[in-house]
Amino acid sequence: MAGRIEDYALIGDLQTAALVGKDGSVDWLCLPRFDSPSCFAGLLGDRRHGAWRIAPATGGECTRRRYLGDSLVLESLWATPDGTVRIIDFMPQRDRAPQLVRIVEGVSGTVPMRGELRLRFNYGRVHPWVRRTEHHRVAVAGPDSAWLRVPTGVHTYGEDGTTASDFTVSAGDQVPFVLTWQPSHLHAPPRADSVQALASTLDGWERWASDCHYDGEWHRAVLRSLITLKALAYEPTGGIVAAPTASLPEVLGGERNWDYRFCWLRDSSLTLSALLRGGFREEAAAWRKWLLRAIAGDPGDLQAVYGVAGERGLPEIEADWLPGYDGSTPVRFGNVAVRQLQLDVYGEVVDTMHLALQAGIPMERQVWSLLRTLMAYLEKHWTEPDEGLWEVRGARRHFVHSKVMAWVAADRALKMAELTGLPAPVDRWREMRDAVHADVCENGVDRRRGLFVQDYGGQDLDAATLFVVKSGFLPPDDPRVVRTVDAVRTGLDHGGLIRRYSVGSPADGLPGNEGAFLACSFWLADALGAIGRTGEARDLFVRLVSLGNDVGLLAEEWDPHSGRQLGNMPQAFSHVALVNSAFELAARHPEQG
Numbered sequence: 001m002a003g004r005i006e007d008y009a010l011i012g013d014l015q016t017a018a019l020v021g022k023d024g025s026v027d028w029l030c031l032p033r034f035d036s037p038s039c040f041a042g043l044l045g046d047r048r049h050g051a052w053r054i055a056p057a058t059g060g061e062c063t064r065r066r067y068l069g070d071s072l073v074l075e076s077l078w079a080t081p082d083g084t085v086r087i088i089d090f091m092p093q094r095d096r097a098p099q100l101v102r103i104v105e106g107v108s109g110t111v112p113m114r115g116e117l118r119l120r121f122n123y124g125r126v127h128p129w130v131r132r133t134e135h136h137r138v139a140v141a142g143p144d145s146a147w148l149r150v151p152t153g154v155h156t157y158g159e160d161g162t163t164a165s166d167f168t169v170s171a172g173d174q175v176p177f178v179l180t181w182q183p184s185h186l187h188a189p190p191r192a193d194s195v196q197a198l199a200s201t202l203d204g205w206e207r208w209a210s211d212c213h214y215d216g217e218w219h220r221a222v223l224r225s226l227i228t229l230k231a232l233a234y235e236p237t238g239g240i241v242a243a244p245t246a247s248l249p250e251v252l253g254g255e256r257n258w259d260y261r262f263c264w265l266r267d268s269s270l271t272l273s274a275l276l277r278g279g280f281r282e283e284a285a286a287w288r289k290w291l292l293r294a295i296a297g298d299p300g301d302l303q304a305v306y307g308v309a310g311e312r313g314l315p316e317i318e319a320d321w322l323p324g325y326d327g328s329t330p331v332r333f334g335n336v337a338v339r340q341l342q343l344d345v346y347g348e349v350v351d352t353m354h355l356a357l358q359a360g361i362p363m364e365r366q367v368w369s370l371l372r373t374l375m376a377y378l379e380k381h382w383t384e385p386d387e388g389l390w391e392v393r394g395a396r397r398h399f400v401h402s403k404v405m406a407w408v409a410a411d412r413a414l415k416m417a418e419l420t421g422l423p424a425p426v427d428r429w430r431e432m433r434d435a436v437h438a439d440v441c442e443n444g445v446d447r448r449r450g451l452f453v454q455d456y457g458g459q460d461l462d463a464a465t466l467f468v469v470k471s472g473f474l475p476p477d478d479p480r481v482v483r484t485v486d487a488v489r490t491g492l493d494h495g496g497l498i499r500r501y502s503v504g505s506p507a508d509g510l511p512g513n514e515g516a517f518l519a520c521s522f523w524l525a526d527a528l529g530a531i532g533r534t535g536e537a538r539d540l541f542v543r544l545v546s547l548g549n550d551v552g553l554l555a556e557e558w559d560p561h562s563g564r565q566l567g568n569m570p571q572a573f574s575h576v577a578l579v580n581s582a583f584e585l586a587a588r589h590p591e592q593g
């Protein structure tokens with residue numbers, strides 16, 4: 001069985017990523033891209049669905065783990081009665097075929113080790129044929145081949161569908177295993193120098209991280225979040241995935257299991273805003289280019305989510321051959337959210353363009369004309385009901401958050417027109433901005449309680465209504481804002497954090513429950529800070545940061561009863577919210593930021 005969600009650490013090569021458990025098992029890896037079928041899907045079942053474990057023969061979890069410096073190179077250390085051993089796991093940044101490198105190093109004593117490699121292509125369904133060549137064990141099935149370079153002196157043997165190895169490591173020994181993926185029609189990959197690959201991977205990450213602007217109290221958590229966000233950006237195109245995993249459940253044993261290995265305009269805009277705040281501009285420029293390509297065409301065809309290269313079709317399937325994480329079924333790959341109308345994304349995209357401009361990235365003519373096209377569409381359609389940011393699978397509604405984000409789009413578009421002096425229908429945009437504002441204040445407020453609700457005419461609360469203050473839609477001292485913040489805080493409380501909305505409400509349209517939503521809980525900290533409750537904001541932020549796992553990673557949700565992380569892992573939304581909250585705290589308390 002897979003480990004707890006928080007037992008996993010992330011490694012990746014900016015095109016795909018793997019999850020490594022505390023027990024030394026790589027239980028998730030899709031090759032060659034984030035959204036390719038997996039060769040290790042043990043995470044959504046057990047080792048029979050694909051995994052690669054290397055650990056002391058006595059088994060158990062590692063004693064301590066960390067990333068080496070400001071990198072995505074993972075070190076797991078086992079102190080055993082026989083001695084101490086460490087395993088360095090990483091994926092070299094790509095200049096050739098994708099590789100997963102695992103270097104076993106003896107620290108003290110002599111430790112008996114065991115390796116078990118089970119390659120299962122196509123999400124655990126396909127058992128490859130394995131053969132031996134002079135230097136490799138090669139597994140082939142259909143379009144895929146994976147080549148394990150076996151270290152000198154290590155004997156491997158087939159055992160029950162596994163490539164097994166038993167070896168010992170003494171102080172000073174270095175035993176590198178390199179797994180290379182290639183299309184199956186190619187010849188053996190060239191020999192890789194794992195020591196040199198380690199040095200250049202470490203160097204690449206350290207150089208990237210040295211550009212970080214944040215230097216406050218939360219430096220470690222912020223930089224780890226930014227590194228994680230960078231790891232979720234697909235380098236060849238600039239697209240950013242919401243998470244590297246699929247179908248990790250929002251409640252253990254439940255059916256809210258979704259595939260996040262795609263580029264949501266919302267999630268990636270927010271990711272960009274965090275990277276820009278952190279001082280990283282290259283990613284913003286690359287993402288803008290991705291955006292231009294992905295949404296080229298009729299703005300009415302704009303999707304909320306695309307593939308990493310801008311693909312439009314992400315057919316959702318249920319993988320009935322996989323038992324699911326902790327029995328959580330169905331396991332879904334693909335996402336029908338592509339077919340939804342989510343009007344908030346215009347606001348998030350335009351807001352990010354505005355941030356990019358403020359960060360000094362010049363406005364290109366092509367981007368300006370894209371902005372005008374998006375605005376023209378939104379002017380005509382903001383009055384329509386949609387599925388909203390939570391992608392509810394119930395009927396379309398007039399979500400307050402979607403309307404507030406339409407206001408954000410108009411507001412930021414106007415600001416950019418003023419900043420750049422570029423031609424724009426500013427009178428129409430102004431008219432729209434004011435009309436949306438009046439509409440939300442008229443229809444989005446529950447008159448009896450005097451606060452914003454999830455949708456027009458509804459009674460339910462929604463953490464996304466915190467954007468009435470986060471976006472600047474209303475000033476923080478507006479009584480409707482203060483009442484909304486308080487109501488969200490108490491009404492959506494889940495063990496001191498908050499849920500995103502009332503699960504089981506008619507808008508939700510799904511059975512079962514879910515955990516506290518981490519991004520929303522960070523938003524609550526921001527909103528509390530904005531209305532002047534800075535002590536409470538800080539306490540909540542501190543608690544949220546403490547929920548990160550031993551290497552600082554956050555999944556989508558948290559179960560306060562079991563004290564476990566839930567949902568896809570690591571999730572960009574959660575890490576974006578952490579970074580933004582740290583900057584908000586710093587702005588309010590410059591001496592502590």
Ligand SMILES: OC[C@H]1O[C@H](O[C@H]2O[C@H](CO)[C@@H](O)[C@H](O)[C@H]2O)[C@H](O)[C@@H](O)[C@@H]1O
Nearest residue numbers: 242258264266267335337389390391392
């Ligand atoms: O809860 C139902 C929906 O859950 C997923 O959407 C969530 O994740 C997205 C990616 O992070 C995020 O953009 C969205 O705001 C979240 O609600 C899932 O992708 C949907 O298909 C599902 O209906």
